[in-house]
Amino acid sequence: MDDRTHPAVRQAVSALTGAIGWIGASVAGLTALCYGAGYFVIHTHLTMLGLSGVVDVPTDQLLLEGGRFFYFTLSQMVVFAMVVASVAIAIWLIATIIFKFSPVGRSRPVSAVRRFLKGDRVERVAPYVVPVAIMAAVILLYDWYYYELDSLLQLQNLAFGPVTPEKGSLAEQVQPLIRSGKPEYRDGLIQTYVFFVWKYTAFIIFAWLVVYKGSRTVLGRFSNFLLVLFSILLTALLPSAFAVLVRTPIYPVANLAFKNGQQLRGVLIQRTEHNVLVWIPARRGAASFNADEVSSVEVIGERDIFKKDPQP
Numbered sequence: 001m002d003d004r005t006h007p008a009v010r011q012a013v014s015a016l017t018g019a020i021g022w023i024g025a026s027v028a029g030l031t032a033l034c035y036g037a038g039y040f041v042i043h044t045h046l047t048m049l050g051l052s053g054v055v056d057v058p059t060d061q062l063l064l065e066g067g068r069f070f071y072f073t074l075s076q077m078v079v080f081a082m083v084v085a086s087v088a089i090a091i092w093l094i095a096t097i098i099f100k101f102s103p104v105g106r107s108r109p110v111s112a113v114r115r116f117l118k119g120d121r122v123e124r125v126a127p128y129v130v131p132v133a134i135m136a137a138v139i140l141l142y143d144w145y146y147y148e149l150d151s152l153l154q155l156q157n158l159a160f161g162p163v164t165p166e167k168g169s170l171a172e173q174v175q176p177l178i179r180s181g182k183p184e185y186r187d188g189l190i191q192t193y194v195f196f197v198w199k200y201t202a203f204i205i206f207a208w209l210v211v212y213k214g215s216r217t218v219l220g221r222f223s224n225f226l227l228v229l230f231s232i233l234l235t236a237l238l239p240s241a242f243a244v245l246v247r248t249p250i251y252p253v254a255n256l257a258f259k260n261g262q263q264l265r266g267v268l269i270q271r272t273e274h275n276v277l278v279w280i281p282a283r284r285g286a287a288s289f290n291a292d293e294v295s296s297v298e299v300i301g302e303r304d305i306f307k308k309d310p311q312p
Helices: 007-049 059-101 108-117 120-154 170-180 183-213 218-245
Strands: 250-258 263-271 275-280 285-290 294-304
Touching (some): 007 218, 120 218, 183 218, 250 275, 263 294
Antiparallel strands (some): 250 263, 250 294, 263 275
C-alpha cells in the first residue's frame, strides 16, 4: 500500500483482510466437520441396511448429512443447556433467599457447614477426592452411555434379516422398532437419541467445569485427561447413533421402464450416470441395473425400506 495512504485506511484494510481470513478458515473448518460427521452418518446407515458396499456416496451428500446431524444435535443440546441454566439460576436464587435473607441462613447447623466447607481440611482433601469422583463417574458413564451407543454398531444388514445383538443391550431393544417399518415407532427412536444427547450435554458441561477449574496434583491432571478422552469418544459415537436412531431409511418409490420393454417397481436407492440401484420389497433384495438399459424412471412416492407389504 502507498506510503501516502491514511493510517486509518491501512487499519481498516488490515482488519478487513484479517476478518476475511478468519471467515475463510471458519467456513473450511465447518465444512470439514460436516464432511466428517456426514461420512460416519451415511456409512453407518448403509451398513445397518446392508448396502454399504454397493452404494457410491457423492461428496455433496456427505456434506448434507453432516449438516443435518449438526443442526438436529446442536439444537437439542441448546434446548437442554437452556433448561439446565434456568434450573441452576432458580436454585441459586432460592438458595440466596433462604441462606441470606431468612433465619435458616443464620442457624447453627448451616453456620457449621459453612465453616467446615471453608476449612483447611476440605482444602487439603478436595484435590484428591474430586479426581477419584471423576474417574468413578467415567466408569459409571461407560456402562450408562458409551456401552449402549457402541452396541448400536452391532446392527448390520437389517434389510436382509434380523441380527442377534448382545442380550439386554440398546441394540436389542431398538432392532424390532427399526425393522417394523412403522412410522409410529420412529418418534420413539428419535426420543431415544434426544435422551442420549441430553445426557451427553450434561456430561460435557460437567467436564468443562471440572477441567476449567483445573488441578495441581498428578492425580487431578490424570483425571482431567481421562475426562477429555472420554468426551472425545462420546462425541465420535454421536453421528453413528444419529444414523441408526434418527436417519429414516425412507427412499423414493419408482417405476422403471427398460429399453427392452420390461417394467419394474421398486425402492430407488441410488441413480447415477452408470447404474441404477433398486430395492425390491417382494424379494427382500437389491438389484443393480446398467443406466444404459433404463429408458425412464418415474418417481411415484416414497416408503420405508423396512415397511411390510400387506398379505393377500
